[in-house]
Amino acid sequence: MRLFATLVVLGFRRWSTYRLATAAGAFTNTVFGLIKASITVGAIGAAGGELAGYDAQTGATYAWIVQALIAPVNVFNWNELALRIRDGDVAIDLARPMDPQFAYLAGFLGRAIHQFIPRGAPPLLAGALITGLALPATPLPYALGLVSVVLGVSVSFSVWWLANLAAFWLIELRGVLTLNVVAMGILSGLVIPVHWFPDWLATVAALTPYPSMLQAPVDVITARAEGTAALGVLAVQAAWLAGVLLLGRLVFARGARKLVVQGG
Numbered sequence: 194m195r196l197f198a199t200l201v202v203l204g205f206r207r208w209s210t211y212r213l214a215t216a217a218g219a220f221t222n223t224v225f226g227l228i229k230a231s232i233t234v235g236a237i238g239a240a241g242g243e244l245a246g247y248d249a250q251t252g253a254t255y256a257w258i259v260q261a262l263i264a265p266v267n268v269f270n271w272n273e274l275a276l277r278i279r280d281g282d283v284a285i286d287l288a289r290p291m292d293p294q295f296a297y298l299a300g301f302l303g304r305a306i307h308q309f310i311p312r313g314a315p316p317l318l319a320g321a322l323i324t325g326l327a328l329p330a331t332p333l334p335y336a337l338g339l340v341s342v343v344l345g346v347s348v349s350f351s352v353w354w355l356a357n358l359a360a361f362w363l364i365e366l367r368g369v370l371t372l373n374v375v376a377m378g379i380l381s382g383l384v385i386p387v388h389w390f391p392d393w394l395a396t397v398a399a400l401t402p403y404p405s406m407l408q409a410p411v412d413v414i415t416a417r418a419e420g421t422a423a424l425g426v427l428a429v430q431a432a433w434l435a436g437v438l439l440l441g442r443l444v445f446a447r448g449a450r451k452l453v454v455q456g457g
Contacts, residue, residue: 204303226260257320338414361448382408
């Protein structure tokens with residue numbers, strides 16, 4: 194655990210050097226948060242003032258919190274492992290006296306911690322000033338929400354890790370990564386809440402880990418899922434994390450054997 198914590202800190206320090214990019218990202222997230230909140234409130238108004246349990250303020254709150262979590266969860270791209278596989282630098286990772294998946298997860302979490310503060314706070318502040326935020330008055334949803342966010346970030350990493358492993362077998366990986374971005378954008382709750390999906394699409398989403406990345410943390414933080422329901426959400430997230438991480442380990446081991454055979 195001490196090594197893992199050290200790697201998390203190193204990941205935080207690495208990303209903290211990109212100050213200008215972080216500021217630009219915070220501004221962009223805030224602007225898109227305003228657009229998304231406006232569209233969400235408009236959709237709820239068109240539905241008669243309530244839609245799947247969301248009124249205007251809770252809908253706007255959903256939009257702002259999602260914008261705050263976009264950067265930490267990293268819904269748009271992560272191809273660091275794929276590039277190292279393509280260039281052969283993954284051989285260095287295999288030679289190090291630590292598990293590569295363990296090390297990359299720590300760095301991913303360090304990045305998320307850094308992104309959460311400068312890129313997550315501005316959208317929330319803007320939401321509080323512009324539309325107001327419908328947030329719980331008790332501390333328990335925030336404590337459970339923090340656990341849920343960590344699990345959501347970790348699930349995101351596990352899915353990105355699995356997508357990157359296709360580089361062991363494919364020369365061009367942009368198609369695979371783009372499909373993952375599209376699936377994540379639709380099924381995670383990034384565009385609209387999963388609770389707004391038609392039944393067939395909600396069933397499809399439930400069969401994937403994507404809702405555990407964004408929809409689950411927002412439900413817990415806003416107390417849409419309370420008590421045993423919140424614990425059930427965390428259990429689902431933990432189950433997806435364990436399952437996808439295990440699958441990632443198996444696929445990585447298979448790819449590493451292929452690399453060793455080809456490399457002599």
